[in-house]
Amino acid sequence: MKGQLKSIGFVSVIIGTLLVSACSQGTASNNATNGSDILIGLQLPLSGNEAKMGQDMKQAAELAVEQINGTGGINGKKIKLAAEDDACDPQTATAAANKLVSQGVSAVVGGYCSGATIPATGVYHQSGIPMVVTAANSMKIPDQKFPEIFMINGTTVHQAEIATDYMMKKKNAKKIAIIHDNSGYAKDLAERTKAAVTAAGGQVVVYDAVNPDETDFSPLVSKLKQAQPDATYWTAYYKAGGLFIKQFKQQGVSGMIGIGDGANDKTIVDIAGKDVVEGTFVTTPPTADLLPEAKKFTEAYKAKFSQEPGPYSALEYDGINIMADAIKRAGSTDKAAIAAALKKSDLKTLNTDQIIFNDNGTLKKSNFVLLQIKNGSFTKID
Numbered sequence: 001m002k003g004q005l006k007s008i009g010f011v012s013v014i015i016g017t018l019l020v021s022a023c024s025q026g027t028a029s030n031n032a033t034n035g036s037d038i039l040i041g042l043q044l045p046l047s048g049n050e051a052k053m054g055q056d057m058k059q060a061a062e063l064a065v066e067q068i069n070g071t072g073g074i075n076g077k078k079i080k081l082a083a084e085d086d087a088c089d090p091q092t093a094t095a096a097a098n099k100l101v102s103q104g105v106s107a108v109v110g111g112y113c114s115g116a117t118i119p120a121t122g123v124y125h126q127s128g129i130p131m132v133v134t135a136a137n138s139m140k141i142p143d144q145k146f147p148e149i150f151m152i153n154g155t156t157v158h159q160a161e162i163a164t165d166y167m168m169k170k171k172n173a174k175k176i177a178i179i180h181d182n183s184g185y186a187k188d189l190a191e192r193t194k195a196a197v198t199a200a201g202g203q204v205v206v207y208d209a210v211n212p213d214e215t216d217f218s219p220l221v222s223k224l225k226q227a228q229p230d231a232t233y234w235t236a237y238y239k240a241g242g243l244f245i246k247q248f249k250q251q252g253v254s255g256m257i258g259i260g261d262g263a264n265d266k267t268i269v270d271i272a273g274k275d276v277v278e279g280t281f282v283t284t285p286p287t288a289d290l291l292p293e294a295k296k297f298t299e300a301y302k303a304k305f306s307q308e309p310g311p312y313s314a315l316e317y318d319g320i321n322i323m324a325d326a327i328k329r330a331g332s333t334d335k336a337a338i339a340a341a342l343k344k345s346d347l348k349t350l351n352t353d354q355i356i357f358n359d360n361g362t363l364k365k366s367n368f369v370l371l372q373i374k375n376g377s378f379t380k381i382d
Helices: 010-025 051-070 090-102 114-127 156-170 184-199 218-227 238-250 267-272 292-305 313-330 335-343
Strands: 037-044 078-085 107-110 131-133 149-151 175-180 203-209 231-234 256-259 281-284 369-374 377-380
Touching: 037 051, 037 090, 037 114, 037 313, 051 078, 051 107, 051 292, 051 313, 078 090, 090 114, 107 313, 114 131, 114 149, 114 184, 131 313, 156 184, 156 231, 156 256, 156 281, 156 369, 175 184, 175 218, 184 203, 203 218, 218 238, 231 238, 238 256, 238 267, 292 313, 313 335
Parallel strands: 037 078, 037 107, 107 131, 131 149, 175 203, 175 231, 231 256, 256 281
Antiparallel strands: 281 369, 369 377
């Protein structure tokens, strides 16, 4: 699923490429030949607005590794994790990716914010390092056509389709408002939803962007109130999203409101208020509590960390297991062999009966579902 989108200049890209080249040719030794551990990198937001999501995912990865190592590891070797913070920022992500390359990781699992994941995947591609992207879902990731990159969350295309279908076909909305924050994920989802709504015969009456750190949405809310939408779809993140929904409801804007998966966190209920956020629809991959197969995972997670799994914990847990399975089938930590094994994945995971990838590294079958917030809880819409 994301991130604060900042422009990355030509110079930054060149510097990143040179750093990768230096790392791959010089000081970084291949993990396949220098020890008994298999080093897997984690690229996650561990600081900034989305740090909670990153920490949830990091803990899930640690649990998966603990379980894998506890049963003998992979081909007689134990997994070791190396975590780097991308802060959901493109430049920080590029630096984090270069750090992981320099450490000699055999593979990478993670990627929450699309705006941070997009430039980082370029770094991994330059070094041939396979990556399982567990949350970020912008179509700009597979559009790069990097053969080492595999996404186990549905794409913004899938999400736009399910949102449009719900608003227009299930709820008969004709006038739609779409709000994003210019981040890589949110803008991509907004653009694809706008196209889907238009193709379905709907009218996009407001299409606007906000500052992700904004706290006062009065001008936008006034604009929406005047436009009288049948439905408003927020494609950005939960921190600003909670405040937006609160002000949206306080000002009595017409129509239903929904959020994309970047805002799918129970914290949004606390920010907006339980009564205020009631009825909000959510497009998202299923959370652990909605997955019957995730019962043991949830119990183990709560026992280890004394808290509930986050919205993307199950996907990160799956990502580690998918990567471990690929390394096992590859029979080595050769990067090209791992990428080839990933392409042929068919593992049953918490989120899907069978992981099967398209040629562009995306899921053959979308995992997105529709939820609705009722009494402060996220429940599935049948």
